[in-house]
Amino acid sequence: MPDITLYFLQASRSIRTAWQLEEMGLDYKVEFSERENGKAPQQFKDDSGDALGKFPLLKDGDLTVGESGAIAEYLCEHYDTSNKLLPKDSATRVKCQRWIHASEATYALHALAILYTRWFGADNPSAAEKIEQGMSVNVCKDMDFLENELAKSGGKFLVGDSVTVADCMMLFSAQFILARQLGVQGKKWEKINQWIKDCENTESYKRAVEKTGHAL
Numbered sequence: 001m002p003d004i005t006l007y008f009l010q011a012s013r014s015i016r017t018a019w020q021l022e023e024m025g026l027d028y029k030v031e032f033s034e035r036e037n038g039k040a041p042q043q044f045k046d047d048s049g050d051a052l053g054k055f056p057l058l059k060d061g062d063l064t065v066g067e068s069g070a071i072a073e074y075l076c077e078h079y080d081t082s083n084k085l086l087p088k089d090s091a092t093r094v095k096c097q098r099w100i101h102a103s104e105a106t107y108a109l110h111a112l113a114i115l116y117t118r119w120f121g122a123d124n125p126s127a128a129e130k131i132e133q134g135m136s137v138n139v140c141k142d143m144d145f146l147e148n149e150l151a152k153s154g155g156k157f158l159v160g161d162s163v164t165v166a167d168c169m170m171l172f173s174a175q176f177i178l179a180r181q182l183g184v185q186g187k188k189w190e191k192i193n194q195w196i197k198d199c200e201n202t203e204s205y206k207r208a209v210e211k212t213g214h215a216l
């Protein structure tokens with residue numbers, strides 16, 4: 001059995017990794033930290049030993065892997081021997097890979113621009129409002145795309161009828177956008193809401209939440 005430790009910061013992308021580990025049936029230890037004033041405590045960053053101090057962070061024996069997308073790919077490469085989470089056929093595989101990257105480089109990027117504007121734009125509310133309005137066009141397009149892909153999936157999950165790494169990565173992005181109402185312009189996406197429920201209802205996701213104490 002691998003010697004895996006997941007450094008898990010509360011209410012964070014760390015849940016992606018915990019869910020994937022549960023979905024893969026891998027044994028792992030959790031080093032958990034609550035946030036302090038919204039941030040990761042310095043002691044937790046120091047303990048993790050990684051210079052950037054961002055989470056999730058995975059240790060597998062002597063190897064440290066950072067970035068949730070890189071961790072997702074690492075786990076698939078090394079332990080997904082039956083290609084359950086990252087299927088082998090090219091069409092499905094590139095779809096999953098697209099979601100791994102889109103979860104951060106598209107969905108989180110657009111949503112966080114709005115969140116940071118809310119945090120740091122208080123001195124200039126009209127500029128902040130303009131940025132939020134502009135960025136929300138992107139967020140709504142992203143969510144429409146997700147809604148359409150779910151409609152085409154042919155199953156309950158993003159790529160068919162079983163959980164893949166695409167769901168493990170994308171769920172947190174969608175949950176976060178909806179929970180914080182980041183650029184959603186009051187819109188509702190029926191299929192996304194159903195998919196979130198279906199993901200949260202999997203035994204593996206429930207185990208991940210129970211083991212880590214994750215709460216958004």
Ligand SMILES: N[C@@H](CCC(=O)N[C@@H](CS)C(=O)NCC(=O)O)C(=O)O
Nearest residue numbers: 012013039040054055056067068069
């Ligand atoms: N792109 C990185 C983002 C990592 C990241 O920013 N994590 C946040 C939590 S979601 C964090 O660790 N923040 C702690 C801090 O800034 O104090 C990933 O996907 O892993």
